[in-house]
Amino acid sequence: MTATALGGPHQPVVPADVPPAVHLEDVTVSLPRAGGDLQILHGVSFKVPAGSIVALAGESGSGKSTAALSLMRLLPWGARVGGRISVGDRDVATMSREELRQFRASEARIILQDPWSSLHPMHTVGAQLVESARAADPSLSKKDARALAVETMARVRIPDPESRLKSYPHEMSGGQLQRVLIAMALVARPTLLLCDEPTTALDVSTQAQILELLLELNREMGLTIVIATHDLDVIAGLADRLVVMYAGRVVEEGPTAEVMAAPRHPYTWALLQTAPKHNNGERMRTIEGRPPALDALPPGCAFADRCEFTTNACRTERPELLLVDEPTRHRTACLRVQAENQEA
């Protein structure tokens, strides 16, 4: 384990005012369906400071994968996207097909939950690494791409990389395959790595090793990482900033250590109660009730029905995501917290 041991105390190393590598501004996503579009994201805004790790967290269905995938325009066919999504100084919405292909091949890469289905079963790992490197940089010779593949396999700590290049995916374990996928992303020399539930399919000790590797790549190579996960224990030792989503909206956002130590939104507090490590291994509690259906969101706060602090205003007035702490840019969307802040 590194000095910032996963699960241990974690100090953000990237201040909130670093220029963003990724910026979502009032992003909406709707999917077509019979009887009218279904709106999945409602005005999602957050920044990912360059060189930081930002985690998107929330229960299943909160919209974290949709928000992450929207960064690469990897949404289901027919999806309508509003607002603005920038990666670096580029507007993702206006990229041509060719620009988007190149962007996905090199600048921004993605790691998905299930490593088995992300690799071609009939091609060797080496062939897939070489192809990934040359898709990002067509001027690279096969020999140089192979050398880069060996170097990168060693970088992600796959033992005996030369001979492992000849392996087929079914000859490797889930943890090794996830390392291969990370290597496939790295040979493209990306600036942004998106991870959608990257450890959910792995056993606990392999999970920790993959998270440690991601942390190392971020700290040593300055790779910007966005990770979507339902598991707050995964985030604790890893992410600089945490974006908590509920029913397609951001309800709280701020430095991970601060949000976890002193959550301001009742939903974040409840979500933290479900994380075993955060609660010193105590039996996991679930949040009572269910999130509202996306096609029947209430007019006020979407968490009102499950919140013990709900007032009449919460049922009629939709809380905006407002700053509760200026220096750390900690924001929350809760009327009660905002009222308390005004009184203070």
Ligand SMILES: Nc1ncnc2c1ncn2[C@@H]1O[C@H](COP(=O)(O)OP(=O)(O)OP(=O)(O)O)[C@@H](O)[C@H]1O
């Ligand atoms: N292709 C689709 N067609 C219809 N509904 C979809 C589609 N993709 C996502 N949704 C709906 O959008 C909502 C948000 O999904 P999303 O996958 O972004 O959430 P999530 O927080 O990542 O949850 P999970 O961890 O379960 O993936 C869910 O209610 C989901 O059912």
